[in-house]
Amino acid sequence: MSINVMETPYSPSILTRIVFLGQIFLTKILYDKKTYILIFVSILPLLPYIHKTTASTSDYMDIIVIGQETNIFNFLILPLICLILGISAISDEKENKTISQLLSRPIRREEIVLVKWISVLMIGVAIACLDVIIIYFGLSVIVNEYTFLFERLDVLLGAWLFVGLWVAVYGTIFLLLGVLIDKNALGWGLAIAYFEVFFAQFIFGPFAGGANSPYSIANHIYYVTAEYFLVDYFNFNIPDFDPLNSLIICIALVVGFLLLSMFTIRRKDFP
């Protein structure tokens, strides 16, 4: 070959490596059928509204955040987005053995995790925001009378921030799970997701005097959303707990699980 081996081998900057590694990971997610299924399922929460004739902000809140009747989005679709993207980020590379291609390149293992995390966040937030938009405009299509659409875009912005925080926290937790577990990571993730979303409140709720438990991560996300993102549209609180502390807990979880993922992959064998 005409390109000669240099005496001191060239090394691209870390930013260059992150950009081009990110390009590989993002195209992978874009070519994955799962991505489009996660967008398509966002029509499910709209189904109960087919027989209704009106929709309001509170209906939208019911669907997106914590509805009493129709909470498919919150309890099914959001966890699925985080679960599938977060866990498959590393476990897909392990299962398809493409991790070998990455490990044989001059990239540190921590960089692989960091870029995967950025990719999961970018695509996860994009999918979740798209789902929120589909539900937002879908309501206007299936009901005759609506009272809020196009007039209250702050609702949409608040919903974006809510799903963004959700994807950041749970996506990072599941990323670690994908690094840690070699087989059946998705099954483990499913168990943890539904334990957390469904049962943490019921199990730890009584310890909090029947109120919203501070031991549920989902509750902290709801609390932050109610206090900062959807102030006028959604009520939620954890008794005797400062909302700022809930926000700090969310950020600490993201940073902590990301660092733990990086530490774990350093020690990991890839047989």
Next chain:
Amino acid sequence: MIELHEVSKSFGDVVALSRLSMSATDGHVTGFLGPNGAGKSTTLKLIMGEIRPDTGTVRVFDENPINNAVLKRRIGYVSEHEDLYPWMKGKQFVTSLAKLILPLEQAEAAAKEALEKVGLSVKGKRIKSYSKGMKQRLKVAAAIVHNPDLLILDEPFGGLDPLGRREMKRLVSILNNEGVTVLISSHILYELDEMSTRMVLIHRGQALAEGPPEEVLNLIDQFPHQILFRAPRNELQKLSKLLIGEDVVKSITFASDKAKNDLIVITDTPSKFYPIVTQVIAENGLQINHLESQTDNIEAIFDFLT
């Protein structure tokens, strides 16, 4: 260049390597030979830093390979797996990986040259539609795109037809002549003898012999060798007619089950047989789909050597 000293590695209850010591020296093509399950891939993964040894030391260019990004700039690695991104096109794949290691302005040209070097010129097709042989070439192109000093190939002949194997051997020779040190593993005894300048035999996680290939092959030639060919019946009939007169062939047998289209050849001198059979197939344009040393027989040879 590569030094493994008293390396052991277990996966749960399975002992993959047991106090293995071996080396690969600068400028050589080192053939790494052993039956399936002997520990070849585990050894290569240790050298690539994908796994850690339980005990012992692994040094590559006198450095520890675990999470060593600087060291990886000098190494090209072709794993035994189909570790490709199937949605990408061939050139896109090699270029994407080249951008992680070469200056951006060189990456595209280097990818083009690497693809030309392995004889792969498929435009517009996604990797998922490639044949096994094309995928194998693509993996090699991705491994040599940055002109490594050391090339590690794990079972590179797997799935290749006889012509593809010959091409791969030619490529390894060219790279070695350009100064690339090569470590190449195979479970097929005589795939390595033509190109190797050193050979390491491994069996049950331990190195049995290491040295010039003639000495290693002399040991192996003491044992009868059985080779299976799989192809359309008429092609096998042509092959058997062409081989029957050769001195190196001890017996030729068609599989009793006609539906199977298997031909089994036994030879006492496999080191002479393989070059002859490759030449016969190439000169007569025979369509041989599959060729393999019978595993049981290889294991018997290694048992015989231990």
